């Protein structure tokens with residue numbers, strides 16, 4: 001089995017069949033799998049927008065176990081489960097509010113929630129935690145909702161869908177990433193996602209200290225994707241189809257001082273967008289943003305981060321849950 005990272009090595013490829021599978025890494029996906037999922041999305045949008053009753057996963061219970069803060073991933077998964085007729089058990093900050101406080105282990109916590117549910121959606125600060133949970137929970141699928149600086153596969157599925165919706169293709173694209181390449185799990189998964197398609201060129205703009213680790217850089221190159229690292233805005237390609245701006249991941253720094261040395265070096269305001277982007281570029285951001293895109297840019301038609309990118313999160317997660325739990 002192909003894998004770029006030992007933390008995700010053990011997991012089954014989707015291979016056209018999502019049913020009961022853990023969703024841990026983009027390593028599990030092929031172009032065909034992504035197409036199967038995307039074909040479901042218009043139906044999911046229809047259900048969500050028209051308040052059409054749906055009983056696709058009626059009777060199923062999905063546990064949302066979130067050890068780290070979240071607005072979008074938590075909110076859209078919670079919404080998605082309900083839109084397709086299931087119910088949720090929502091455990092936020094289990095390290096403060098569950099029996100973990102009394103000393104219960106991660107392993108036992110996963111076993112307990114496995115017993116109550118049909119699927120576990122896990123966000124956790126440790127790389128490899130979803131992978132570990134999936135090995136513990138033998139009876140229900142585990143979906144990775146972000147494992148530390150590792151991966152965020154469902155964010156990538158919605159990001160790819162947003163790009164596909166705009167351009168009608170996922171190949172032959174020029175994509176500029178900016179911000180935190182080192183710690184950004186959304187960046188890591190999206191690079192793997194774009195590497196599934198031919199002729200994509202990815203430019204990675206960051207401070208030297210926030211470049212991809214050399215190990216990760218070489219793992220990604222081995223996937224056959226073209227990566228160009230940049231340190232200056234003057235080197236931004238003029239023809240980029242997609243800008244993928246990201247937050248510097250403050251919570252991954254050892255000290256606030258170290259973080260402050262890095263924050264808001266590449267800020268998109270209207271002038272910056274007009275100078276360096278093309279008229280057809282789309283501006284994406286997984287959010288939250290903390291100053292790296294000014295609010296005035298929100299109304300620019302190229303800005304999709306508070307529009308389709310957010311909404312697609314619910315529709316794509318509905319499609320994924322439908323396929324995994326059908």
Ligand code: CP
Nearest residue numbers: 070071072073286287
């Ligand atoms: N994009 C994303 O993962 O946002 P949240 O941390 O709010 O879920």
